[in-house]
Amino acid sequence: MIKQLLSKSLFVVLFFALPAIAFSQNGWEAEESPLMTKWADEVSPENALPEYPRPMMEREHWKNLNGLWDFKITGKGNSGEDYDDQILVPYPVESALSGIKETVGAENRVWYKRLFEIDNPHEDGRVLLHFGASDWETDVRINDKYVGKHRGGYDPFTFDITDQVSGSGEQEIEITVWDPTDLGSQPVGKQTHDPHSIWYTAVTGIWQTVWIEYVPESYIKDLKITPDVDNSRVKVEVEGKNLSDDYQIHIKAKEEDKLVGESTGFHKQDFYISLDDPQLWTPDNPFLYDLEVELLGENGNTVDEVSSYFGMRKINIAKADDGHMRLFLNNEPLFHIGPLDQGWWPDGLYTAPTDDALKYDIEATKKLGYNMLRKHVKTEPQRFYYWADKLGVLVWQDMPNGDMRPGEIGKPSKETAKQFKKEYKDMIDTFYNHPSIVMWVPFNEGWGQFQTREIVEWTQEYDPTRLVNNASGWTDRGVGDVIDMHAYPGPDMPETEDNRAAVLGEYGGEALVVKDHLWVQDFSRAPDHYETSQSETQLHETYSQMMQELYDLKDNGLSAAVYTQTTDVESEVNGLMTYDREVIKFNVEELMRLHKKLIEE
Incomplete structure (x- = not known):
């Protein structure tokens, strides 16, 4: 929070400057950097972005995989070297907070490996592995079994790893990422292999939270929430997984603890919740309604539930x-x-x-x-x-x-356009x-x-x-x-x-x-x-x-x-x-x- 400024000075110093030194905690060190923020000394293997990463659809049972992972950099086509370093996930390889701070480049790839525990509270439930983002081409193995590939540096992605984990207890995950940055054809933003002017240091590998989520066999996969200000209602679409036609959805909208609207019906339909004199979301009044979504089984029992929120805005x-x-x-x-x-x-x-x-x-x-x-x-x-x-x-x-490489303007390659x-x-x-x-x-x-x-x-x-x-x-x-x-x-x-x-x-x-x-x-x-x-x-x-x-x-x-x-x-x-x-x-x-x-x- 910005401190109240009592002085009329046009130049406000909020915090003392941090020297360009490494922070050391529990065997991990942030690499030296010409500049650090005041929050850097709060980062540790035990406190690497521990918050629930998806507030728009929150569940009770989950496990954060941020922290220290074994790490190595190899040639693009090579995987033979032993793991000889550790990285603090989810900070990018080139960053000081990763503990690595090395340039990777298009000719190399990065590797991550760690052990983690599985303790699924759902009988015959599923285990989902989520990535907030990893730049750019990410391959995943669980217990030496190949799981899948994702191409994209800015979007979250999920793998169902139920068939790759070995029941409960200790498991091994290995991830490799290749990123050509601005030498490739994928969306890249302001990253460059040659930082200067308005172009900044490249980012490679995992850069958002990695986490495990435990869900039942039949579960809520996604929500789509659309406010309708003119008709004083909100539309909710629910995407489920492994559902029969008899499954139903029960949705409740709340203003703090007060129920202000609800809707129940079979899961394939759209749900509309009418609101009496709704509070509208604005920058001056960013009011948010709470949303509770339940998946009801064939006998009416609650199979899965998630919490969410919405703002009435047009x-x-x-x-x-x-x-x-x-x-x-x-x-x-x-x-x-x-x-x-x-x-x-x-x-x-x-x-x-x-x-x-x-x-x-x-x-x-x-x-x-x-x-x-x-x-x-x-x-x-x-x-x-x-x-x-x-x-x-x-x-x-x-x-x-x-892709911004020289060429005919407006005519990217088919691969570039598709990606x-x-x-x-x-x-x-x-x-x-x-x-x-x-x-x-x-x-x-x-x-x-x-x-x-x-x-x-x-x-x-x-x-x-x-x-x-x-x-x-x-x-x-x-x-x-x-x-x-x-x-x-x-x-x-x-x-x-x-x-x-x-x-x-x-x-x-x-x-x-x-x-x-x-x-x-x-x-x-x-x-x-x-x-x-x-x-x-x-x-x-x-x-x-x-x-x-x-x-x-x-x-x-x-x-x-x-x-x-x-x-x-x-x-x-x-x-x-x-x-x-x-x-x-x-x-x-x-x-x-x-x-x-x-x-x-």
Whole structure:
């Protein structure tokens, strides 16, 4: 939680700087890094992201497999070397918190192995092995029996390992991962084998929680929750596994402990729960209803149950009273203002060191008076979106960009196109239930862009509950719900249209070097397209002037603006905060005032 700032100083130091040293706990050490966050010293083999990883569908019986695993790096086609090291899962191999911090590269692969216990409370139940995310091609063996392969660096995936485990007791799991990063054809975001400028250190292997879940033979596999604000009801679709036609579903919606609606019926039907005068989810009032879902067997007994939640939220575009197309939330126009959020960490790279750290970036966004963020060419663990839901921030969710190697623009290989579409669909499926996500962004600028109209139209049909931004900045194809431009330093706006809302997908990028909080000291390869302020006073004056210009642009029809960016990242120093999150470069109260005026007036 950001501390209350009593000083009017424009430069706020929240925590003392941590030296670039290794942390040692229980035989594990984080590798040396030029920068660490204050949360790094809370990380240990016994405390490596221990929280339940999927708050949207929670069960009682599960086991976290994060912690120390045996580890090795071999050539891509080689598996012969003995395990000679240990890694702290789920931190990426290249990160300091992994305890490895080595470059892997496309010519190598990484290997993980550990023992774990099975204690399934369900008679004849199933054992599910879940991965939050692993980048990129992951193969799994249990007790030396091959389980399966997954290709995708940003989506969760599951293997049923019931047939591979040996009853109860000790089991062995072995995982190998290969990741060509930007030398491959898969979605890769801002990772590169050659970090510089706006391109960051590659991430290889497991980077989100690995966990075991115990379920009965017949169980609830997934939920799809769709709020219907106009009809004061919520739609729930339940996907089951190993169910006969006689199985039923019982769903209860609760406001704290008070039952506010319920529905029962056979599992193949859609369920609708009506709500009397429902509380609507907004950034100012992020109210969430609890949801309890039971699977009832042929004799009416409870076979399986999961807990979930939902927010009553509607997002659309419409013509406002001022005659401009606007973004509407719950049938009211709302200006979106927020930062470009990269989601990178100096100690964990793709992986926040702790859940509190993950939560902190959203808390900081709210404290600075923003009501949205644009999650930039990266996805996050599901707990990030849980905190966005709970704390109240609108999310524009980018799809990590695909193959950007030189070639004919708009004509990727069949393999590239197929993999992008698969991972894009998986992203939408994974995060569909989160009320905070209000816009899908399949493409950023021209990065890997192809078949834009086809992909946008598919998205609008597949998920009609959200807006679609066909391409954020520079390569608009005339489709989708918004026309988006980038302007550095800006601000600026695209021409208004009759059928789409005008938004500013990126602007600002005002840089300020903060001594003792830098990832690199040599800025010879740093970005050269951002303006650098020489002092915190100049930085704040420039930001205030930009806000004054945004007020006028809003009057002219601008509906949203995204400031670059939440934090410094590696060689970029244009964050609202330093990369280690120790320094906020602005006066918090003043930014809150500036943003409130833009949103409310």
